[in-house]
Amino acid sequence: MVWKKQSKDFVGGLLKLSVEFVIVVLLVSQHALALQVEVYEGAESVLLPCRVSFFLEDTTVLWHCDDLYPEIVHSWRDERDELTGQDQRFRGRTSMASDGAESGDLSLTLRQPHLSDSGNYTCLIRKQSSELTLTLIQLRVKVSPVEVKVQEGSEFIQLPCQIPPPLPEDARVEWSRSEPKPIIVHVYPNSSNLLLEEFFCGRTHMNKDLLKTGDLSLTLKYPTDRDSGTYTCTAHRDGDVLRQKVVLHHVREKFSVWAKVLLALLAVGLVAGGGLAIYFWNYFKTISRMEVVEVVFGSKSVQLPFKATTTLPEDASVxxxxxxxMLKPTIVHVCKGGGDQADTQNAEYKGRTEMVKDLTDGDLSLTLSQPTDRDSGTYTSTVKDRDGRILEKKQLTLKVKVPQVKAEEGVESVVLPCKDMFRPSADDTVEWSRPEPWPMTVHMYQNSADYHEKQNWIYRSRTEMKTDQVMNRDLSLTLKNPMAFDSGSYTCTVSRDGKVLKKRNVQLLVTETDSSSLLTDHQE
Incomplete structure (x- = not known):
């Protein structure tokens, strides 16, 4: 079989000796690739994928859930289930393929998924006293969203949300909307206008006795077409997080007489030459454009431009x-009275942001160093005077681009591109590495030749950099027999005497040959 041949090439006989197997297990037992699987409650079943491309011999396959650890979700050995220690919640609801040892398919089928089944599931194999973690699955069991319609001109609409009462006094409820951007609509108790979107301020309220009744419904006053979208009711109770989604549809009224007359006039205008139609089109058309700043992953820095249109006072804050x-915006940088307020910014951005000290010249641009894909999103800059009044405001979108390469399991090889760099000298070191599931060296090139001493055992005999390409400033890496395990972020780093000269990132996605999606909803 193909997988046996790949296994033989990949492991290189390493797993044939049990002693070497134990060493490998101890090195990687705490690391796994996180995959996400979503399913609606009420579905017949959901599949938690886990595959290997080496032969399983004298091993036990275990499925664990973080919330229950060390309790067992499912146990399998010698092509049969061993469910003696299985947690009671999963009895009669789990199964694995009987030919898993031969096919390498260790996936777990979970029948009749419940909301309480949501969590992190780990697939691991155990040999003697050592364990090797294969896959980490983030299972999310969702409630089918409730759909609500409201007619145009209605005074209010209620978005339903019910949970079993009573609720403790410290219970917290949050209503949010996911599109066109994540925003907070209402918070109980003590809604703070600092957290809420201005568009919803004064238009929402919840029942005062909700702790006793469990009725967490939200009343929305004077609904308009802008209110259409998906709302999420999130309740925090005794450490549990309960969610219910509601989809609101705003239905416009049928055309009135005056609207029909207007359409008739528009039609006449079109026949007469389109003048009237163009007038109304330009009158009613609204265009909302947000500036987009793009930068390549690995760049030294990126600037988010903002030039004030008015003269700012010396004590202005930005x-x-x-x-x-995320639902709640993250503070990236605060500048007040010409000085940075580092104590208020998110820890992830400390030391990575910079603004000019003198704000009176109107340059409010933000410089962000070492941008990563985690920095992508919508940035809002707000300028206020010392009394808190907003003087100016600007929004822009930052996109940090990471090259992505896709391949399927079973192909002979895949190339991770790294072109147009520079020709490395004999003193330079070219290293391909990846940070997860644990930091490892994928390939190293020194003195115009491959250097395998520091290469991780997983990639032995599977990587190659061609000298003739390197001489042409092409530092691309050829990876042979790619597997799903190889998916992730790779970095090509050129250094000299320990000093980094150039760095380039690329994302690799290796899918299974059946091209089945991990983010699927299994419906009856």
């Missing part, structure tokens, strides 16, 4: 915030 996948 705050840069980032909003992306």
């Amino acid at each position: 705050e840069w915030r980032l909003s992306g996948l």
Whole structure:
């Protein structure tokens, strides 16, 4: 079989000796690639994928869940289930393929998934007293969203959300909306206008006795077409997080008489030459464009431009915030009275941001050093006077681009590009590395030749850099027999005497040959 041949090339006989196997297990037992699987509650089943490309002999396959560890979700050995120590929650709901040892398919089928099944699942193999973690799965069991419609002109609409009462006094409820950007709509208790989107201020309220009734529904006043979208009700209770999604559809009224007359006039205008139609089109059309700044992953820095249109007072303050996948914006940089307020910014950005000290010249641009893909998102800069009044505001989008290479398991090889660099000298070192599932050297090139001494055993005999290409400033890496395990971020670094001269990143995604998606909803 193909997987046996790949296994033989990949491991190079390493797993044939049990002693060497134990050493490998001890080195990598704490590391895994996190995959995400989503499914709706009520589905017939969900598959948690786990595959290997080497032969399993005298080993036990274990599935664990972080919330229950060390309790067992499922155990399998010698092509049969061993469910003596299985947690009661999963009894009768789990199964694995009977030919898993031969096919390398150690995936777990979980039937009738519940909300309480959400969590981190680990697939590992055990040999004697050592363990090797293969896969980390983040399972998310979702509730089917409730759909609500509201007619145009309605005074209010209620977004339903119910959980079993009673709720403790310290319970916290948060209503949010995910599009067109993540925003907070309402918070209980003590909603703070500093956290809420201005568009919803004064238009939302919740029942005062919600702790007793469990009715967490949100009343939204004077709904408009801009309110359409997906809302999430999130309740924090005794360490548990409960979520319910509601999709709001704003339905416009049927055309009134005056609207029909207007359409008739527009039609006449079109027939007459389109003059009237163009007038109304330009009158009603609204264009909202946000400036986009793009930078390549690994660049030294990127500047987010902002030039004030008015003269600013000396005591003006400027705050840069980032909003992306998170609901609450992150403070990136704060400058007040010509001085940076480092104690207020997020720890991830300390030492990486800079603004000019004198704000009176109107240059409010932010310089962000060493941008990564985690920095992508919408940045909002707000200028205020000493009384807190907003003087100016600007939004822009930062996109940190990382080259991505895709391949399927079973192909002969894949090339990780790193071109247009420079020709390394004999004193330079070219190193390909990856930070996860643990820091490792994938390939090293020194003195115009491959250097295998520091190369991780996983990539032995599977990587190659061609000398003729290197001489042409092409430091691309050829990876043979790519597997799903190889997916992740790779960095090509050129250094001299320990000093980094150039660095380039590339993302590799290796999919299974059946091209099945990990983010699927299994419906009945």
